[in-house]
Amino acid sequence: MSRVGDCRVLARGLGRPMAGLALWVALAASGAMAQTPGAASGGTAAPPSLNQWLDRLQDASRRRAYIGTFVVSAGTTMSASKIWHVCDGTQQMERIDSLTGTARTTLRKNDEVLTLVPESRVAWAEKREALRPFPDQIKTPGNAIEEHYTLRLLGVERVAGFDADVLHIQPRDALRFGYRVWSEKQTGLTVKMQTLDGQGQVIEQMVFSELQLDAPVKMDTLSKLMAKTQGYKILRPQLNKTTPEAQGWRLRQDVPGFQGMSSHTRGDPAAPAGSLPMQWVFSDGLSSVSLFVEPFDAQRHRREGASSMGATHSLTVRLGQHWLTAMGEVPPATLREFAQSLERLR
CATH class of the missing domain: 2.50.20.10 (Lipoprotein localisation LolA/LolB/LppX)
Incomplete structure (x- = not known):
């Protein structure tokens, strides 16, 4: 849903x-x-x-x-x-x-x-x-x-x-x-x-x-x-199945009820870990959340913040040298929990 x-x-x-x-x-x-x-x-x-x-x-x-x-x-x-x-x-x-x-x-x-x-x-x-x-x-x-x-x-x-x-x-x-x-x-x-x-x-x-x-x-x-x-x-987007750990990411603490379902990157699969945009999908069985992580670009990533359309909420924050967009049909507080728990392994 x-x-x-x-x-x-x-x-x-x-x-x-x-x-x-x-x-x-x-x-x-x-x-x-x-x-x-x-x-x-x-x-x-x-x-x-x-x-x-x-x-x-x-x-x-x-x-x-x-x-x-x-x-x-x-x-x-x-x-x-x-x-x-x-x-x-x-x-x-x-x-x-x-x-x-x-x-x-x-x-x-x-x-x-x-x-x-x-x-x-x-x-x-x-x-x-x-x-x-x-x-x-x-x-x-x-x-x-x-x-x-x-x-x-x-x-x-x-x-x-x-x-x-x-x-x-x-x-x-x-x-x-x-x-x-x-x-x-x-x-x-x-x-x-x-x-x-x-x-x-x-x-x-x-x-x-x-x-x-x-x-x-x-x-x-x-x-x-x-x-x-x-x-x-x-147009055929190049999607590569991966794991968050292989890309250098993990959740410090699980968000209650949500389990990781899949993750993939876009682009050359031979690129260094963490250099390609990654999507990590979570679900509790009915609701889902996607974490989109990409290298920080000062020209494109200018403003952190939150937005919504209907049931879909999104949150954008900078994480060191990366940019996170969390999106899903969940309350804003749920996205904040994901953002606060996501951390770089290397």
Whole structure:
């Protein structure tokens, strides 16, 4: 659940391997998606856990074919995109077209991401660890989400023509935001999601304004679109998997609940450690934080400070001869904890 550009899903796909945030496992075997989590045939339904509900949401996103228009609002900013999603059981594909702001199309097939910008005739081709559907969620290695969030069911409401269970996911501390999620009753697909601040106020919302489930989306049609790059300049950013320790960084003290998920640098992999921009991604299972560290440049890095757009906050500080930008859908205090804990090993 995650950064706002023209559309939050596009921003995640292009700028935040939010997850690289890793995918969920399936909830259950045959027929599970047509049930409320915890339902048992012929008896009283067991109370569903938060993890069961999150498994259901993510499993529905991965398994359903659908077409929809969704709207993202953050503060005074609003954007819309059209999405086509299909999965044949082994492979997933998505097409996302921006309907507001700069025209662009993002096509994703498993870990391959291609973003076409018609105005500049530029296409960005990248590899991602996983295809992250709507909504964007992660499961951390320890799967400790329930140590940091609680779940309350609020009833049933109608969204985009579908009845949906309303879930209130509340944080147990002030280091993370809360969420309200509307899960379509029959399939589990998320049709609406709100991010809530510490006072319970909505600071960001994404919702399907129209949705067609089990839509006739064809895998081969999207694959052919992904191959049509004639007339575009293809840019392939050079990303190198690494570890923070190899680049000379560590956290002096862990930020409660957040685990390191991935890290990579951009540029020549033979460059000296610490000389390339590095991104280090953390997650607590729902929220994520990215630490972007690069060599200090007096011409570009002029002012430390903080900013926000909707649920996304950022913090920039100088760390000796390096410049840190901490960014995530977390309260500002969480970013400050990361900044104060990050230290240079050499």
